[in-house]
Amino acid sequence: MEIYQTDGAETKTVEGATAALARAAGRIVLSIIRSIPYLQPAAAEHIENLLSPSSLWVLGIILAGWVIATVVGGPIALVINGLLGAYGLYQLYAQLAITWQNLRDWGVTAYRAKNDAELDKASRYFAQAVTDGGLAFIEVIITHRIFKSVEGSLRKRYQQPAWLEAEYRKAMEARRKAPAKTAETEPNRTRPKEDAESIARRRSEFEGRKVPVPPPPLPPGGDSPIPAILGGVVALAGVGTAAVLIARSRK
DSSP states (O other): OOTTOOOOTTOOSHHHHHHHHHHHHHHHHHHHHHHGGGSOHHHHHHHHHHOOHHHHHHHHHHHHHHHIIIIIOHHHHHHHHHHHHTTTTHHHHHHHHHHGGGGHHHHHHHHHOOSHHHHHHHHHHHHHHIIIIIHHHHHHHHHSHHHHHHHHHHHHHSOOOTTHHHHHHHHHHHHHHSOOOGGGGOTTOOSOOOOHHHHHHHHHHHHHOOOOOOOOOOOSOTTOHHHHHHHHHHHHHHHHHHHHHHHHHHO
């Protein structure tokens, strides 16, 4: 899988959007793996206990879809909304809507990365986000009942890259042999680090919030209400189409 291939927002086909989503997920998960050396040992160990390579891949798919929907927009976002909506992921996206800001710099940088150097920058953003409570957010998503219910189906539809497990194991082995490099990830920190009690409290807040499901992203079109109406119609049609295609692929 060539994860750095550029994907345009104008992509309109299910096949094109599926491939774009898989490449974006590859960048997302690789940035998480490469963040391991920058984490404190306790945080890296927590990630190892929390995420297997396969669950990391599903997480990457979900987060990549969210980035495309909230950052990229356009026809590709509508198609992906349909694909992921067919799996009933909108409740997870409601959770992302209220916790996204803490991980925004990482997610956007990883999605837009065009080479290893840019992806390494994203990995540093992820390490800092973990320090700021992002690990509690990841744990909430991973343990959510919706995540558990769709994990197997998403793994079947979006094949895990051959390199993922080897990269993951290599990073975990390396972090046991070297000291953490977190000082390099946050030279301009203005907020204090969260302690364990604060992270636990943040997780409790994440789990307790109730928010409406966010609307589908709109294609470019200014402030006119017409694009919004059309966007909703297209998104609903996309869900139906994706559901049919997914059903067929399972036969």
